[in-house]
Amino acid sequence: MKPMRIAFLAALLASCASVSKIESGAQNIGERMQVTLEGAWNHVSVPGMGPAQVWTMEGLPVDQLLVYAGIKNDELVHAPQSGGARKDFAFRSGMQPDEIVAMFEGTLTRDGSQFRLLKLEPAAFGGEKGFRFEYSIVRRRDNAVLSGVGFGAVSKGELFALLYHAPRLAFFPRHQPRVEQIARSAKLKT
Amino acid sequence: MKRRAFLAAGCAGCAAIGLARAQGTWEMPARFARPEAASEEGGLWSLMDREETKLRRSPFALRDAKLKAYVQDVACRLAGAHCADVRVHLVRTPLFNASMAPNGMMQVWTGLMLRVDNEAQLAAVLGHEIGHYLQRHSVERLRDAKSRSAFGQFIGMFGLVGAIGQVGMLAGMFAYGREHEREADAIGVALMRKAGYDAAEASRVWQNLRLEQKERPDGGYANPLFATHPPAEERMQALAELAQAAPGGVANETAWREHVKPYLHDWLAEEVKRGQHEESIALFTRQLARSPEAAEYLWARGEVLRLRAVGGDLDLALADYLNAVSAGGAPAETHRGLGFIYRARGNAAEAKASFQRYLEAAPQAPDFAMIKSYLEELRT
């Protein structure tokens, strides 16, 4: 985790990082995913940060909406790490919902944080058969206690997912309804 | 000032391992007074006090009063007159580690609690750490500027609670010299015997760790304590000799099992989630060798095999799950694991039966709705 974090910061310091506004209305993400926002979000982009888009309302240290739009078979769901000291997590098209959630759990706990699955249920996502899950995270580096909600579906062998986590006090309850709305609005093109 | 002499004059092993006190006896020092704030040691003490406060406030601290009191009691009996100065903190981290800071703060990680077989093995590790504490090894070592720098860098970056997976740095920071290790080993054994434990268990702790470590494909160290206390043949030998010189004592396996039972499943689940398949399999296999009927370990090994899914793993996983079920006391997840394998293989009838049993055994499971949907799919 530390090497990645330092690389991430190096990119920030080098002013490679940028923020852009994602406006209300229909937004295309990748080639096949579309969501409709009611209210703008902030998209923070740091080169080399991994395949997910990272959106936030309050800033990266507080809340993160991870948008996975078409992860392919064998693709890593996180930034590649040099040194290979830690296990890598790659998506496989044949993965079942429980395996996909376990994969996300793995990526979110690479830094020693603790993850607890609170709920996993089938749910439509993007108009396809998918799943919804709830979780909590205790972040190792600063002891922050986060609540999280995730949605996902595999369509034509590609993974589409949204994960949102924020501090369980004040922030998660504040933004969760909008995240649920974004998930409900998701459409996947075939 | 009370003095106690350990290991009567006839201890042949003591001279061989080069204890500091020339006559082959060792006297427990008097309790330590808090050093001057301005001194180097005082600074270290303050740093540790602040880290201890953070640890106390951290959600990673395991606060179960009963378990904490149990481990505190073991540490206390080992520490003798220093009992009042030792404060045990249990930390939720799935790695084998225990450490003691100069201010008396003792940390025990849950990965260690999972791996020791009995109270005596816990006492061996705690006794070893108390040995370092009583001989003030960390203070001595931190007089060396380079060690201080490594230590400081480590604490500055991660704090103590944040220290996970940074094994390379830990090795540089916590590694004691061989002389210190010998002393701590000898004192640890002496303290164990004085408290009535079977000192033969000390060598076993390291042997067990080594067994697990050998399985790592890259041969690297994942467990901090292992990395910082490499169990060379020489140390194994010395520990075995020390134990032979002082036979007798108890292991207290029953008491140990009873106290960790409420947490065993959680710790096993966390170990499985580490994703270090080979090490986990080695660990669970070793534990099963001691208690072949233990359903929890069978389930855990089945899980890892199912997740690894290489070669004949799924068949082995099936066997472990089924053995867990027939042994009795298998956790509900065993049926779920069976269901996953049957489902993947197209054995619809068995899959249905297993998922059904899971749902019945765990109506409050987080994934109840998902497994129910798998079951319904199979019924159509």
Add this chain to the structure above:
Amino acid sequence: MGATRLAVAVLVSAAAVSSSAAWGQSKHLAPGFASLPKSATVAIMPADIELFSISGGGVLEPKADWTEAGLKHFKAALLAKNLKLGLRTVALAEKDADELAEVNALHAAVASAIALHHFGHLGLPTKDGKLDWSLAEAVRPVKQATGADYALFSWVRDSYASGERTAAIIGMALLGVGMPGGQQIGYASLVDLNTGQVVWFNRLARQSGDLREPDPAAETVEALLTEFPVAK
């Protein structure tokens, strides 16, 4: 705290792009907030301070005795400053700090976000340039523990060149190469305990300042609490 390196990098990057003189007062105040009411009580949260030495090779090494001194001097200087400002203050007991650990961790994350996004060059468009962060009902336990109207949080990470580092700096200077001697980064944050809103925030990122002695520590507090919004 484990995130020191991250925080150092974040706040230093912020400093590289801006200087406090360039920002008007509004950058430090939440919309609609101008100053503390005269009768307000302010809970002083335990300061989070760490002092480091920088070795010749640029490695940060925490210095426990410096930190001890820094905490002492900072606390005294803050007390004196509060008296000077005419604030009615309540100190938070260490014991209460145990129970408020999660709120403190939450505030630290929010402060980190403010430093990174509001004062750095990664402004969040939805915040529209405003200091608009609120912990909402999460601050209630702090209000309950202290009875205060506001809470003042402070955080400082300060590094000083060690002897070998100073020698290296001089050596490099002779070669015409500049090397930073040390950094002082920190923030002070004022939170309304009735609404949870961060009503005032100041961040510091500079290459001077010394918390190891009383007088320079007082100067650091001055810098940190520049334009603190007391009722005039």
